[in-house]
Amino acid sequence: MHVAEAGEGPLIVLVHGFPELWYSWRHQLTGLAEAGYRVVAPDMRGYGLSECPAEADQYTIHHLVGDVVALIGALGADRAVVAGHDWGAQVAWHTALMRPDLVRGVAGLSIPYRPRAGLPPLPAMRRAMGERFYMLYFQEPGAAERELERDVPAALRRLLAGTSGGAPPFDPVVPDGGGFLDLYPEPDRLPGWLTEPDLAVYAEALGATGFTGGLNWYRNLHRNWELTAPLNKAAIQVPALYLTGTDDFVVRGQDPDRLADELRRWAPRLHRSVLLPGCGHWTQQERPAEVTAALAEFAASLD
Template sequence: MPQPSVTDRPVHRLVPAPAGRVHLVEQGSGPLVLLVHGFPESWYSWRHQLPALAAAGFRAVAIDVRGYGRSSRPAEVSAYRMLDLVADSVAVVEALGEREAVIVGHDWGSNIASASALLRPDVFRAVGLLSVPYTPPGGPRPSEVFAGLGGPDAEQEFYISYFQRPGRAEAEIEPDVRGWLAGFYAALSADTMPAPGAPDPHFVGRGGTLRDRFPAGRRPAWLTEADLDVYAGEFERTGLTGALNRYRNMDRDWADLAGHRGAPVEQPSLFLGGTLDASTTWLSDAIDAYPVTLPGLTACHLLDRCGHWLQQERPEETNRLLTDWLAALPA
């Protein structure tokens, strides 16, 4: 039998998972909706969605992904491969006494959600993707693709390549976690991102750092000082290595999922993206391919003049679109 849950306030819990534990926050009763955050965030990125989903009649559960917050942080880089994160998603559903769930993810959480739906359709009956479109497994080796994005003279380096070597990005971030996070959030927010034509904050100049291209002294409207306190406090306590290790497993994922090359996700699905979000615009071809790759797609919305952090930048609109989609799903 499903375990009872509260309806009027969020509750923090620790549940068993393959690496030890997953920390989650749940609110509401009804069909389970699992919310999976991206980089560099935590369960807190869903703070606006938890009460909205609970009020709409759902059991909303936001997790700290492995490596973040109060969830376990294994030491091995390989412990952050996608197969392990899918196993964590399944473990949370089982620990909550449920047999199935809808899974919704943002940023890296979108990739985790789509992989969970692809690999475990028996558990995940529908999937919602925010910011990062679904692209089926396959294609060229990721490290080779990202290494080629810096231009013919390698005057700059794509941020994913910059994140690959353990310790390199940490050395930039951890002396001033709060300042780095504030700059990273601002760089990808609609109201504070660099103007068109300015150096792209997704790239590192030769001999430089990512922070060199962050907007200076600008905080996006959605991010209060109290919100920044929460994020900074978590990463100052845990460090960034667990979070960055997700990027360091992309070639492992490519090999692990080779047997699913080109596979569609067939469950009912949702996509929400921001028109100013590079994660959405760079992968516009993936959105165009949805009739083939997401044949169960029932809703697709691009939020005008919205950046990367859409459930925090535009919480009311995201809540409306998400709850409408959930309410329309088959029982």
């Protein structure tokens, strides 16, 4: 596992999502180190310079949580604050759920914690969104890879800009005869939080590894649902923090008070639920100072 590391003090582990790298936490690495913490951001399994197993069944939630648990141990720490964004939020929430003895506090960005559903996820998605919902499109091995890897910089440009703050709302259903990238128009320019050198870091890494590793996280939705049956209706018992943006497609249009109340039901030690006006999906990159400050304040409350 490849990691980026900064600072000294109590450990904070930062877990990225799809399709990103440790680099998505570049601002928090320096900011939280300056605040007195040892901050470690790994390339997660299937990404960057970390190992990328070929088999889809090597990317279950147990594997991903296990990687975080093993990383905390390899760093010589007894406990850590674990923060995650997008898919990384799911990993962070489940690390706190499965190993509360190792997690001082958990922070989720974009994706709120929700308990295991009563129905298998793929049929539920088909019923709610139809056969062309993007997560269902990701299930077929090779299909999304061929589309995304045809021109990696162009694919990332469209995806990152199309889900950024200020981008127009979109329906996450792949059009008949089209592809995933048809959801996002070609942008005239990059959003202000993303530079061409930033984009090049992602493009170089994903051009080298391809997208299969990251897509395999999605290809375990049903397997994860089966594996987490013992955790059905379980609540997170460690202190928690949640941050999201008003323009994030994951929660756009939801009532923030109701969202916080629902989260507090399953994470009763919720410290705060932070709503960032005008912020899109890429929370810690779009609003680096606010996210860093919120994480530092949360970690300090645990000290």
